Amino acid sequence: MNNFVKKFIDNSWIELAARWFLGATFIYASYSKILAPAVFAKIIYGYALFPSIFINLLAIVLPFVELVAGLALIVGFYPRSAVLIINAMLLAFIVSLSINIIRGHEFDCGCFAINAGSPSTFSGPLLIRDLFYLALGGYIFLYRNSRRLCLYSN
Amino acid sequence: MKTVKEISIILGLSIVAALAVNYFSPSGIALVGQWDTSQGVVTAKEKNHIVIEGVEIGTVDLARKMYDSGDYIFVDARSTEDYEEGHIKGAWSIPVGQFEDKIAAFLERYPLDVSIVTYCSGRTCEDSHHLAEYLMELGYDKINVFIDGFPGWETEGHPVE
Numbered sequence: 424m425n426n427f428v429k430k431f432i433d434n435s436w437i438e439l440a441a442r443w444f445l446g447a448t449f450i451y452a453s454y455s456k457i458l459a460p461a462v463f464a465k466i467i468y469g470y471a472l473f474p475s476i477f478i479n480l481l482a483i484v485l486p487f488v489e490l491v492a493g494l495a496l497i498v499g500f501y502p503r504s505a506v507l508i509i510n511a512m513l514l515a516f517i518v519s520l521s522i523n524i525i526r527g528h529e530f531d532c533g534c535f536a537i538n539a540g541s542p543s544t545f546s547g548p549l550l551i552r553d554l555f556y557l558a559l560g561g562y563i564f565l566y567r568n569s570r571r572l573c574l575y576s577n
Numbered sequence: 578m579k580t581v582k583e584i585s586i587i588l589g590l591s592i593v594a595a596l597a598v599n600y601f602s603p604s605g606i607a608l609v610g611q612w613d614t615s616q617g618v619v620t621a622k623e624k625n626h627i628v629i630e631g632v633e634i635g636t637v638d639l640a641r642k643m644y645d646s647g648d649y650i651f652v653d654a655r656s657t658e659d660y661e662e663g664h665i666k667g668a669w670s671i672p673v674g675q676f677e678d679k680i681a682a683f684l685e686r687y688p689l690d691v692s693i694v695t696y697c698s699g700r701t702c703e704d705s706h707h708l709a710e711y712l713m714e715l716g717y718d719k720i721n722v723f724i725d726g727f728p729g730w731e732t733e734g735h736p737v738e
Contacts, residue, residue, distance in 0.1 A: 491587055
């Protein structure tokens with residue numbers, strides 16, 4: 424690998440910036456879902472992928488996983504495990520989006536702001552955005568040097 | 578092993594926080610919602626649950642009979658654009674989001690004792706229930722909600738404009 428690139432990705436400030444950015448993104452994403460779980464539940468229903476019995480539980484728990492994992496990344500509370508959870512969520516979002524794009528199902532992604540009733544017909548950019556976040560998450564997970572500003576890291 | 582433990586801690590904290598907030602929050606929802614369209618309008622069952630049972634018109638045929646009787650005012654709860662694209666013939670438009678602006682003309686024209694049927698875009702849409710609730714708060718007490726809404730009406734080939 425190019426020496427400059429290696430220095431860049433091994434730099435602990437870069438890791439911190441990536442961690443804070445991804446953490447803040449997830450905290451922001453959780454906000455409106457936590458305020459309006461009923462609306463978020465309906466968005467999950469709109470994905471037409473999950474058994475009815477789990478829709479409400481997902482709507483209640485998922486935003487808090489986003490919030491807690493996001494906070495954990497920012498304060499550096501088990502950051503490697505937190506980013507693993509975030510990557511798992513991103514993978515799940517990517518798979519759900521892809522399934523609905525492939526089968527041509529119109530739905531509201533409900534990614535950040537939740538405004539039910541505006542199905543997004545063009546989900547390509549959402550997919551690219553999620554892949555970018557996943558790349559960041561992968562980088563944070565694989566980073567091997569010591570991390571800055573962490574409560575519990577190892 | 579260490580990772581499993583850490584992940585369990587983070588997920589555990591999330592689940593406890595989620596259930597606690599949902600339990601105490603006024604906008605909390607039931608643990609299992611109503612997501613079966615054959616049972617009526619789908620809803621997460623919020624605490625201040627707006628689906629009013631007992632006022633729902635369960636079939637398109639019944640709605641058509643009520644329509645033909647001429648005794649009911651049909652009110653469309655969908656957005657203005659949806660209304661303009663097509664609505665039940667003769668229906669009024671009061672989009673739920675613009676209730677405050679649109680209600681004055683309706684109030685002026687119809688006394689509180691008229692019979693009303695609200696509708697929106699079918700069983701995945703709660704707007705007709707919201708509209709019914711707002712109208713009830715104003716004092717209209719003869720309200721029915723046609724839950725199959727415009728799509729159900731149109732599919733059966735009933736009069737639209």
